[in-house]
Amino acid sequence: MQFSSTISVTDLNDYIAPSQDCVVALNGKIKANDVGAAAEEVQLQPRVRAGTAGPPGGPQPGDPVKVSLHDCLACSGCITSAETVLLQQQSSEEFLAKLADPRVTVVVTVSPQSRAALAAYYNLSPATALARLAGWLKWLGVRAVWDLTTARDLVLVEEAAEFMERFRSSREASTSAPSAGAAAPGPLPVMASACPGWVCYAEKTHGSRVLPHLSSTRSPQGAMGGLVKSLVAGAWGLAPASLYHVSVMPCYDKKLEASRDELTTALPPGAPSPDGEPGEGRVPEVDCCLTTGEVLQLLQQRPPPGCSPEAGLADPAAPAAAPDALLPPGVAPPDDRLFGLQAASSSGGYADYVFRSAARELAGLELPPGPLPWKSLRNADFQELSLELPDLAVGQAGSRPPAALRFARVYGFRNIQTLLRQVKMGRCAYQYVEVMACPGGCLNGGGQIKPGPGVSPQQLIEQLELVYAHSDVAARAPTDNPAVAALYNHWLGGRPGSAAARQLLHTTFREREKTVTAAVVANW
Known part of the structure; x- marks a missing residue:
């Protein structure tokens, strides 16, 4: 079977480097690393043919376990031999x-x-x-x-429109009963769904408790x-x-x-x-x-x-x-040069753009250009940003109290676990979260070019950040992209969130069956 040459699969014992520990625990038991061990292996058991019996009582803790493609989260770039068909x-x-x-x-x-x-x-x-x-x-x-x-500009415009619909629906629901027969938008917080590793993890491990929070906007x-x-x-x-x-x-x-x-x-x-x-x-x-x-x-x-x-x-x-x-x-x-968001995250700028759009629509505030004042919490991969909002409307129950926009950027599975605990306990204070599986975001994706001799991963990321924000890439808001305006005017129903836009630019998610007991490794 042929593979791209960056991927090497030799036998049914797949090597995973320490920096790429698998988040799937086999048989519910996490294999502890030996002191001084340089790596960890995930073993795959042979398939049991139809009509034949497997081991009595099923796989035992510590036994080799078959990991299918649907178990793999593809979260850190490790490739297992269960993915051979996809890779071919x-x-x-x-x-x-x-x-x-x-x-x-x-x-x-x-x-x-x-x-x-x-x-x-x-x-x-x-x-x-x-x-x-x-x-x-x-x-x-x-x-x-x-x-x-x-395509990225279209996604950001749709993402902002979806957030505003959910945010307003949430405020209305807090003061009045929902209309009979009306399909309510999804709950807050809205979680960006552009990272497939994170989406796969949510579908397999958390299911209906988390999936309604995912943005339906495509990557x-x-x-x-x-x-x-x-x-x-x-x-x-x-x-x-x-x-x-x-x-x-x-x-x-x-x-x-x-x-x-x-x-x-x-x-x-x-x-x-x-x-x-x-x-x-x-x-x-x-x-x-x-x-x-x-x-x-x-x-x-x-x-x-x-x-x-x-x-x-x-x-x-x-x-x-x-x-x-x-x-x-x-x-x-046609664009005669490259364009991008100014001073936004290198993972697409989701939280930055949606935050600016919400401030404009909810508070009439045009935030100044330049980096937004993100504040690191647990670590550099867990950041938050907030803005006090005025009283937005008067409903049947009277004037609503002032509210605040609270957004977060959450990268890496350790921080994602913290976020999901807050969501499941109903204690999440954020309305929107940009979620990425890779620590450091998309520039640190597992498929990127590896650091050269004498260059550390952190040094490479810093170099990529500088190139990503190079002066070649001019600042432009997605709404100022003439191709975006033309697409909405001619093909996408004239506005974000239209029926045509939802058909082409949105998707759905579903719970996926696990063939092994999945648990999250706590050593990310």
Whole structure:
């Protein structure tokens, strides 16, 4: 079975480095590390064939346990042999095979975090790195290369609208009975759902006690997949199944997200399926997710023309191409440079943008540019931000007392556990939480390029933060993106939260069956 070369699976004993301890406890028992041990292993037991009996009484504590793909949270970049099927479908080898298939049109979307990592590795500016990456991909045979900016901007606008709907509903419910037959929005706090490792953990471990709090807004990858398989395929006159969409992302758990049934597009009756045969069904909106590290290794295996594997994109001879416009000519002017949020988190800026939007809508306050005054609590990966609000309205029960906006950014599973304890006890004071599984956020994703000799992980993160906020990336609010305005005006019902926007830019979550007893390891 073929894998991308960044992933090595030798036998059924999978090595997990100490910095990537698995959060799944097998048989409910956590294996303690020996003093001075350098690593920990998760063992997988052979499958029990149908019609045969397993061990009496089931697996015993301490016995090897089979971990299926649905048990893996893909939270820290470790890859187990239970994921072989997924990895075969989403590998650089499969990507190259599709490029060689004349029946398939291949397109690529590049995340800002991956762009920053490649720029740092090759000592380039973000704009130059993206242009040379696009030139190399088109040399390989890719038809279009997009920056993820417009999809991220759409997601942020939808996320802010969803939060405001839930916040106002919560205030109204505190003073009056809900209308009969009305479907109430989800409860507070709203928890960002852009991190698939966190979503997978919530679905498998906490279920109905936590899932209603998840934002229904898709991640940028999920939103881009919907746009590509609907709007782009339609504009190009292609069937969704013949358009092969590849994303370049900073973590392996994006492969799990790309494989979700909820993020698929229905084939028209009688339309050809991905194998070219007529049939009915659905196709993934992101067919293949490659991590930054996988792209780097592919660059080294197939360097740009006239460039050495060592120089790669750093060679001035590497071909360059401007990223493609997502919308057809004349619908919206193409961006002539990179854009992003100013002084927001490098994980997408969810809490920063929603907080600014809420302050504007609820208090009429336009917060000044620059970093917001986030305050670290337990550690640098657990931060909060608050703003006192005026009395917003007078209801049947009289004037409501002043309230405060309280937001949080919570990264890493140790901090996530603290947050969820507060939520389950009804003591969570936050209305919105940006949740990410990886400590340090998306720039520290398990699929990113590893630190070089003499560089610590913390030093690499600091370098990536500087590149992510490079002057190449101009500050722009998502609502000022002309492509966002055009998408709402022409395809998404004219406003955030419309029926068309909910169909294309939102998703659902569900409790997922566990095949092993899952518990959270307390040594994160």
